[in-house]
Amino acid sequence: MQEMVARLATNLKAKQNREIDKSLEYLRGLIDKNEWNKNKILFVDADGVDYSFTGLVAMRLSSEYQKPCLLIRKSKDNTFAGSGRNYGNQIENLRDYLLETGFFEFASGHPSAMGIGIKIENIKPAIEKINEQLKDINFGEFIHYIDFVINVENLTIDIIKEMNELYDYYGNGIEESLVLVENIPVNTNEIEVTGKLEDTWKVIYNNEIQFIKFKNNENDIILKARKNDWSGENLKINAICKMSINEYGGVSTPQCIIVDYEVVE
Template sequence: VLDHHLVSSETQDTWTGEWMDREKAISIYKENPTEYKTRFKTDCYTNYCLPVNSTDGEYPCTAICGAGVVMKFAEAYCEKYNIDTEILDNIMELVSLAEIADGMDSVQSEARWYMLEGLKEFYWHNDFIKELCDRLADEMPYGRTISSMGWTIAPKINGVFRYGTEDEIINMCRAIRGEQETIIYKPRRKSKNDPVPEPEEHTLQWDMARTCCNVKSRQDTAVRSFMEKVEEIIKKTEANKNTILFVDCSSVIDKKTVTGLVANKLASKYYRPVVLLRAFSPTEFGGSCRNYSQCEIKNLRDFLRQCGITVKGHDNAGGVFADKDKIPDAIKKANELFPPEKLAVVHPVDWELPLSDLKKEYISEVADNYAIWGNSVPSPTFAITGIRVNASQITRSGPNGAKTFIRFKANNISFVKKYCASGEFDTMTMKDRVGFGVSKKNLLMNVIGEFQYEKYEDKNYPVVKILYYDVEEDLEANEADKQKMAGGDWSEIEESTSKNKKVVAKNATPVAQKEEKKIDADEYRDDFYF
């Protein structure tokens, strides 16, 4: 049973009859590349199998992934031979995870049923998945949902398959299968002055859950390194001036299993489709393509095929193959079909409202429906306009001391931008490059974000998770501050020229007398957390 993904192939040396991987074949004919097409041929096991999938036009639900097809076969087999389908309960959570991880359309009823059914505690039979969920519980405050399994659990498992060693891949598969083995784990000392911890005995499932997280960290580090090198190539070649970002990364990406991840990140950064190419042979390129989610080119696979590029995979994510000498023509054709100047950065939102109209109750009402969102039913986004905040009120925080979260409060609404790069804080606060200390500028911001909860001591607190933002100096507030400092009476500044935007300076006297006030637990938590 095959799904729609690319599969590995082998190459045969027709002179000797030997089958080998492509890398070995390349090393043989490098001295005389012209012999390649006559001496070597490529074959794949799909030539000898019957593809079975849900996209043949006969089955009504097209959002059944490979694991789902296997489940449908097992259900039909049990029905035909009168076998109790209770035996399938043990694999339902794996089918659910596969449907979610493969990005299947969660709008289609049958696919959504498999996703949600396998998330029920009744089907939690796999010890490896349980260990992984327990280890990552802090990242899954609402337990198993479509979003949490897709964004937290699936990437860890995928990371091992793409970046793990052969032993790590094999042992993870053994853990998923439920094989039993006692693993001796030697904890590290927290500091060199601490005594050496005693060895611990754990299950294979516990150990592979730990390994999954470690491998994903290794993969993330490698992706960041590759990103920096690829961006240097983009800057040097000015590839970002084209409709599609074609980049030859043969010299910088030495692991083909991360090419797709890097392409995804570049598409999000440059707001356009990306094709990352690696030398497949002296005359050919292979690689990965990824589309920007909001791009006006809705089907990147068909678009690239019009440009002479062979694409296999999904509509907007897949593998590419092309002759090296055809790439310039493909770039030119892409620019003709969709001129670069027509590219526009569009962030669609479900609702727009000024900060003055936003209430915590609205955030809570949306956040309460966290279990609904996931895959093709994304969490709704909101454009919050007219946010006035002083840069000195914007702070940094984050888990384990890493200051990767940016937070601030405005109009009693909490905002957070998570996992920010090192320069993001200076960008948001408009800190001058010259000078020391914290920026104290008055800022005017517009934010596109999601309404979510953050948990603290088992209590939910509504926040706006920032996805995108723009910021500029609030010139009206700056002028008001100058006037106030000059000794004027600025107890209240009425409506500004901008519609629905107000600036209020509360202190009527040059020196405001501080008063003691009692605060409740919620206020204390807000002060502590933000």
């Protein structure tokens, strides 16, 4: 009986991860198409995303785009409602900040993870006011608090699977775990550049673990190395990562989503 329950729980978790990954892929396309990432706080239309995953998807988007995220959908009485997630420490209390703009109907819950509501006619003026107020803030620049350090040679798929099991506990003030992975070898010939804007890169370590960094600017060191050096230069990086199992197209891929990195060789 216990084995059956455990198997059902594992299957349910895998199904949930697949749905979240599908939602993220869909929303990335919308964000690119509508250039929503140009805003200081990411406002995203969640229509088409399973309501039960709204908070988790908002958290993943805020981490990926390195800024606070508001994932909202049409509700009632001309109101859009959904979930907000903070990022970094430039805004100490996102909930109160949103209320202080004067445009939100409500923002309730934890200071960094809250339910929100806003009238449709207030979305554009809210974005404009927030962009002006936060114009000097770079959300990508802050201190990372890591949970542990590991050399890439000691990193295994089992470790990533164990980290992936923690996803159910994140949210409501519990931040996603960060791991510093040291001495990751990167050969410029083996870097794969993806995304509509060709601003995402990934490398495979030991033919089994994927390291990926989303939404980089033109000054990203790895992207520049890939563009300018076709001779196969060998680099080494230390990377702060979030670990997960990516379920997509029936394939499970252990991955380390890079939040920040430095070239050490």
